[in-house]
Amino acid sequence: MSAALAATADDEAPFRRFARRFADSKLALLGLALLTLILLAALLGPSLAPQNPYDLAQLDIMDGRLPPGSRMGAGFTAWLGSDDQGRDMLSGILYGLRISLGVGIASAAAAGLIGTALGLLVAWRGGWVAGAIMRLVDLQLSFPAFLVALMVLALLGRGVLNVVLALVLVEWSYCARTARSAALAERRREYIEAAEGLALSTRRILFRHLLPNCLPPLIVIGTMQVARAIALEATLSFLGLGVPVTEPSLGLLIASGYQYMLSGQYWMSVYPGIALLLAILGINLVGDQLRDVLNPRTGT
Amino acid sequence: MQALPAAATAPILEVRDLRTHFFMRAGVVPAVDGVSFGVAPGEVLGLVGESGSGKTVTGFSVMRLVEPPGRIVGGKILFRGRDLAQLSERAMRDLRGNRIAMVFQDPMTTLNPVLRIDTQLIEAVRAHGRTSRRAARARAVEAMAMVGIPQPEERLSAYPHQFSGGMRQRIAIAIALLHRPELIIADEPTTALDVTIQAQILAEVQRLAREHGTALLWITHDLSVVAGLADRVAVMYAGRIVESGAVDRVLDHPRHPYTSGLIESVPSRNRRGARLRQIPGMTPNLLALPRGCAFRTRCPHAADACAAEPRLTETAPGQMVRCFYPERVTAA
């Protein structure tokens, strides 16, 4: 019955169909708007921020812990208040957003590339190397990412690069598993057999036939991974294991404001937290709708 | 609209002008659009059609198991004179599996994979009337034996995946037979099975229907199965019945060009190695049906008059045809 109804197929081109289905959810559109806004804020951060919070020369300890809307010594208004170092919170958040997003996107992209390549290789070639890789993936997946990242950072010490490294190390296995299962499922389909029968080269079959059809779940996972990485980085930084104090990400800003929260100086923790939440929420809303739209059972 | 002349006895099921539509984003799909037929006790009615013809939706409509976005939007489904279309869900549930039973197409998916066979049989026994677990179990064993499952006692505690497709379909039939229903709706129950297994299932069904006097609505795309099994046949195209009548009459003297086309395209009706007679064009898109007769774009006899809607007319005793030019169709 469903097949009969599906036979009333529309004549839309795939991308338009995708866009229309994506726009079905107002929540997803809200997420997309949010995400665009956050990305713009991070990109334009240095030109928007009234202050460079990493330049110690611009900080004045006399401006410390001013409530939102206070006038700073340098003459501008700190709309979101200032922290104990005399840093304008808005500037701190704009710069912190750059680090949080940068770490999240870089680690997810690297993990995605490594994981996809290995996952495809494993699905296509088999053999004992593939078996060993999958064992490693299984082993790693049976331990929570957070714990693995925690231990890696405990060993490596703080630093932006170390955080990225730790996140790549924990995330590649998710991508590898997703890529492998997608590739295994697609591989069994007859169009791959047909391509082999047409004596096309392995490279061509892998990159023109197999990979594009494995992409939908990878895009969804990749999106969610960015959000996860941002949250993980923030958590690790909050615990004092992530980025160094000289380059505070949102997580570190929240952590340094934490001690003043109990005395009612909420803005140092709350505002960076809201920025963090909006970034993660935007990505997740988009990713969630992508999952529905790209699902082979319901989607294009 | 009286569709079919009364059979020897009063029909057990009489469907009148049934309409079931699917409300999709792209528009309303009239999957079943004014279908009428009747089935008498002990009679086998074959409902034949290709994919998208609405035959399956018709079966589910009678069971009132059409799911959204589908909805019965009109017509009467008279079962022993009671209109099922108007029945409360509660009352309908008392009929389902009790007086009207259904067998599905794919035996691999009709049994719940995580529940044991005995659970699935016993719950069906106990859904209608108070029965002790022990008595229900005895009934289950009896039903399994009836459909020819060896060692039913032991096999009851197995899970569906431990049975072959043919055996699973027997179990589904056993479940359908538990309460000696007056009507069984069978939706392509042998399509997914191999030839030798199909023959076994057909033999069982035929024997059981004869022994119990059960009426059978047999939905299929396979004219050959209908030829061997059914007393009467109704052919569906694009949500409507285009021809119906006694099997011999319809298969030997089809009067609708679609019926005739279907019969003629069966390979055994053609000289071996010769070009098969074929129906041109494609199975229609239900969202964009041609006005008037839905078949006219593929019909060799179509004329201007076909832009209007043809009615079912009786061309021979018991043979109803929805065509303006039934005389143009001659048996090959």
Added chain:
Amino acid sequence: MSLAEPPLLELCGVSRLFARRQDMIGRLAARAGLVAAPQAVRAVDGVDLQVRRGEVLGLVGESGCGKSTLGRMAAGLLSPTRGRVLYRGADFAAMPAGAARRARLTVQMIFQDPYASLNPRLRVAEIVGEAPRVHGLIDGDEQAYVDAQLRRAGLDPGYKRRYPHQFSGGQRQRIGIARALAVRPEFLVCDEAVAALDVSIQAQIINLFMELRDQLGLTYLFISHDLGVVEHLSDRVAIMYLGRIVEAAAVEQVFGRPNHPYTQALLAEVPRLETRRRRFTAIAGELPSPLHPPAGCHFHPRCPHAMPRCRAEAPVLREIAPGHRSACHLNDRA
């Protein structure tokens, strides 16, 4: 059979085993005798078969009998575990890589599932045009070449910018045929190529196959479970049961004088338009699982004529009349 010309395709004692995957611990446990080692599934078991140039060989069998595996080996998509697949007397596996690539193009496969057999992310023009372009088979304009292929398969070239999901099942099957023919094969393996289609569309595709055979001099291995279809378009027929060929002969012989009890049962049980309100009587028993095939003749548990010998010894496929081969111990008694 002309002696001068070797068969276009020859399968010599071809077997294919599918081993159940096992990890190290399982293997160790099996070696230590803790559990029985899992058997491999013998999907195809010692098949000898020849297809002559220009003929249509129908291969019939029920699900799990190994006919698809056999077809994939004939098409070069799967290598046999044992035995050889000879194409014009030459073995693909023994050819140098370049020659093998070119030789593979001459055998093409038409698949069962019109939905899974086309890459959903490519336009029709690319699906059809990719392989001939890569292999340098197009002399002039690629688009004109693609148009010609589509037209030959009965499709309007105006639709070539579309994606597969915008076509019906029958049209998709035509795209698959155009794709196969675009690399100029001489041999087509059709694996249940019309099984998924509606009756009225099925006739169109069968007609297309027959037209193409006349136009291009194609040879077919036509795999199907539908006896009516096979009878209609085959010259010769081979019947398979659980990995083995049980009977092979010209179509008139198989359908007119079936020799093997399985063939006889199969023919008796096919519903036909002409037989009305018949009493269905069925051969007993289930199709055995290919994992545990019965000893001796695979068919003996369901065979009405089974003798003690059938339980112990597998009958060989041998000629019982000119061009008519059957694998049954009953033939030895006569």
Added chain:
Amino acid sequence: MLWLLHRVIQAGFVVLAMTVLVFVAVNVVGNPADILISPQADQAERARVIAAFGLDQPLWRQYLHFLVQAAHGNLGRSFVFNQPALQLILQRMPATMELAVSAVLLSVLIGIPLGLLAGLWPDALLSRAVMAGSILGFSLPTFWVGLMLIMVFAVQLGWLPSTGRGRTALLFGVPWSFLTLDGLRHLLLPALNLALFNISLVLRLTRAGVREVLPMDYIRFARAKGLSPARIVGVHVLKAILMPIVTVVGLEFGSTVAFAVVTESVFAWPGMGKLIIDSIGVLDRPVIAAYLVIIVLLFVTINLVVDLLYTALDPRVRSDEAG
């Protein structure tokens, strides 16, 4: 049976592999001698300690020694507390377990009913709200939610305490918070904080399962048998979706124990998570090693139990002979 053997051997390999990693992480990266020996010690003293701790032996010997010691429950003494590290960890374990179990219970008790609701009536306003809320649930960073809970319920409203376990009572010789009212008050916020992510996860999983199972033929067939909706949802749907939920809840229990590190840090909950963060801060290596060994054992056990449960629930896995 073979299957069980299989799993146990596999688990053994995992533990062995992890001990290598733990050993490498703790004893090779950085020089343990620097930590064990006071900088004021002279050369002879240094050599004596190195010999005493076996640090002059080849690495594989050191590893074997570590293994033998570990097998005897000796993972070294904490530099900070001057107590056996293992004992230190085991003392804090009940607090963490209490927190994690409460969180998992909360996630099941809240997640499954809400997931059923959202799956059975996907278009209802309430269902949409629940689904939107669940996205929020796994977007909110745990530690920040913890801070906000403290700010609202402890600082602003003053309803609930923000730190510690409160009054505990003994059961089997172990102190528990959930046995006293004060303890429960202390438990509520951290448990809720830790559960938030899991609630969203269980809820979405339940909903996805229901959406997947409802259109199945066997559900329609169950309706065709005349079964009541209660039985269809309660037996046919629930049993079919239970497996992935059990698996994930089981595996998430491990994650929850790990994530307790965050919640314990925020709420100053005296569990092993807080201990490990403090120990990382002061490089108390024996404690880190002991924590890792305990966690690895815990995870291997959890995975084994989940596998067993999975087998008990899915008949298709149990007799994998045919397929």
